Amino acid sequence: MRKLALNDEILLKIEKPARYIGGEVNSVMKDPKQVKVRFAMCFPDVYEIGMSHLGIQILYDLFNRYDDVWCERVYSPWVDLDGIMRKEKIPLFALESQDPVRDFDFLGITLQYEMCYTNILQVLDLSGIPLLAKDRTDREPIVIGGGPCTYNPEPIADFFDLFYIGEGETAYRQLMDVYLETKAAGEGREAFLLRAAREVPGIYVPSLYEVRYGEDGTIASFLPVKEGVPKTVRKEIVMDLDSVPYPQKPVVPYVKATQDRVVLEIQRGCIRGCRFCQAGQIYRPVREKGLETLKRYAVEMLKNTGYEEISLSSLSSSDYSHLEELVEFLMETCREQKVNISLPSLRIDAFSLDVMGKVQDVKKSSLTFAPEAGSQRLRNVINKGLTREDILHGAGLAFEGGWSRVKLYFMLGLPTETEEDIRGIAELSNDIAALYYETVPKEQRTGPVQIVSSTSFFIPKPFTPFQWAKMCTKEEFLEKAALTKRSIREQLNQKRIKYNWHEADVSVLEGVFARGDRRVAEVILKAYQKGCLYDAWGEYFKNDLWLETFEQCGVEIGFYTTRQRKEDEIFPWDFLDCGVNKSFLWREWERAQRGEVTPNCRAQCQGCGAARFKGGVCLEARKEHEE
Template structure:
């Protein structure tokens, strides 16, 4: 691979492409039947921080008859070199071109990585549209949260995996191995996979028709044996699901450079803007002894000096305090830190934070999400201003001097009074800091706002997004209100949020826009230095589609949504009920309280939340 060595010496960060890291698995290529590449549509540093990659890498490489290697989106300097030298995109482990693999699997974490997916398919030397690829080429599959509205990239992907991947990936490999031996052509192969493996969506097996007003009329299977609706896959035995205790140790600094253990999956909170809270239901917790064993094995096999207890809401884990204390007792003396990625205000115990900070002190981040109680009730964020006051008072009194507050702007029903609430809250936190004795020069309060993006399968999927002008106006207003040297204010680019909303709510026609924008040079759209908003607007204009129609239009309950054939297990009836409650500022109970909110998931999936020593959740009579 002399040519490759030559180009690696010319790029900014060669270790992104070199491979050979500690715990990476390199198998004898000729000894396995199925070769799979895990494709992460962002740079190495972002992809190597993704726990899902490590899990599936472990699951597939544990098989004798299969291998999984990795590939990440090449940064612009590397892309230029590959194109100039006419080299095909290759995997890290064996540095083989992607065309040599049987399956290329993309993870869909974020709508703004869609242009990178097309670019990687093209750099692999493959036709970007699924219809132009034949049986001699790798099967291109995709999964992850954005697969729950797969339509905008349906033209480029052979099949989507809906839901959790640990079991379905093995069934898929078995089926592909079997079908490969039968020598079936691509369409027959895809049909057989759908018949044999539940939770698989093959876009080419469905017809989408539209009404005259541009809305979706229906999505129908083209033939018998193809399911009308695709239900998500869920791991039932979370306690014993395969987990990588010898993860790959990155060869360069990455976003999350630490050991990650998944303490629970799912979330019972029911925040109405949150898609992950719906997609990963029901909640399942691992036993503390399982976690302790996994942590020990991971520390021994990696040498990391930080343990991150990951989940959507780690502070909700039933035994979180004793677990943290136990881990610190064992590893604290070795200089190993424990971190909790997310602290909820109501679940916040300063004692827990003090425990976590024993080894290394870091700042604290809280997410009230909205500036007034009324708006927090709209979004079902069951925290109060008093929770925040108590938490920051406790934090400042215990030696913290910097606090980050995270909010969303543009939420449904938001008024300027709610924005005033954000500014008032930030100023109140500053005052509490002074009253708690934080020295004037050291006190720092950071306020971050992101723009609300309506997502599929949530109670807000029918809601419009605020216009770009409104979002910019609100950011400007807050900037004025937060003019204070002790407060720093950060905000997200509203242009990115606008496009994210378009693709989050979009249909199959957006594939034309995506291809057009990519051809004009769209890459790394989630990175502010590469995001070219004008180029996207030109692509929409060229394809005769109006992005505002997708992002700004309120949708009726009766309208067919582009993703209605993809089922997350939570009933539409429940989401409509939640939307109506939101408009009346009525909160819904967390199902950990023992009262079932009637989302419909347990009867549909025939399973229950698996909470350690948890109370039985009483169903609401007559509600599913």
């Protein structure tokens, strides 16, 4: 029988012990004596969140296909177990073998959002691994970071031995081989890191670069300190998504995970180019999976997991070329197998409403629009192609189809935003409510229309046209939220509109981490040592402690958030090459300020630079051009 790292007394004392016992359906067991590489793959948040993440399932499946590698999973212990592990000195363990992470060859940590940064330190700390990479010896695992936050890894660079930039399917095997070679040659950590940086594409070893700052606090130079280490690290990318493995037997948790369904990834990247969106830039160019591949995956995955729901995953499913055929196939298959279909990120039009009307209970479900800004002017600034007419037309169709609940998502604090734009949020919400009463005759109404408008605060992200932009202060954010609320209350249909907004403190901190440099690491380390953890969880976020720590470290928040950057500023992330040129982003930033819309990749190539990868939508466009 599998041994457990935690005894019965502890397991009966903590919340949801099933988070820590492993042994889930489709989890992979191997004989540790038969493998050469032990890889602990970590999502630094609680189990139910981490188990919902597709990226880890992809790499877990990929690594375990290698006979000489055993990849296991690790998640952040919840605060109750955290306390017990510290008190009783129980080292953090991987779920499958229940062995201490400290004894593994690699600890890979996926970085999906900035607010998990203190949880990284918790994982290292509980594992007994020195928090700073420079303090580690040959006895400890190599700590690797991956995922979207590595597109500015600098605020956490001190905690990692290396970062893998880009999609994981391409270079990990090479990285492991270099590791095995250096180990066989009796060489240590330093030798491995140097070889990895020199030989393996997509690898960034922070300790091999030196950053110098100018008098104004911005970066003066960012250069490798050893010969042969690349000045620029280019992201890794899979050009033919049908040729790489996809987890057809994903691990199925016992406890209900946030994402409790089969996830079918249909494409990577997005053609839209919304100027606030990082994913829309760093995953360029758009690459689709083949229709037949997806049909096969869907059938296999449903069979292997037993899930009662399947969901499509992509940044913008409506842009997938074979969406209609795929959805028709799924509806057929799912009807037979009594499986539900969930269709997120669909544009609301006649087709999607028809499909949704067939797969969900219209009366119970709501429609979602993400106009992101309240006025057409500001939507042009952010290059959100959605017009007022699109929204009202879609909502009108939906009301005719029987829906009466609409969710709207907006951002506050976007560049060039005025009070007029904010009032536009209230007016648009009101117009949609009014449209319901115009569209649906009284006798056909099932109940009052419900509009839920939510706003989040805009945070400029690296590798977007807004990376130069000034972010709002907390006070400005709160004023904007108050104005939104007031404006909604002034509307005729205000009783039908519910307004939600977020706390501003955490957005400010996220803004610092998003565009921070290496000097922010000290703040993260000290805040963690003072007790900051699970910052993404409102009830555990300790803003006062953070502010105090910034003060103590002499790190000024405004330098990272509210400062408008100049065109020629060297950003902390400029040494990375995500495929999109800085000159393109600057061009987009200028167009944004003029309120000029840029067509999407399929309509007209903008020469962003991603064509260098020679595939996806970039070739598609050219093919048509040649014809």
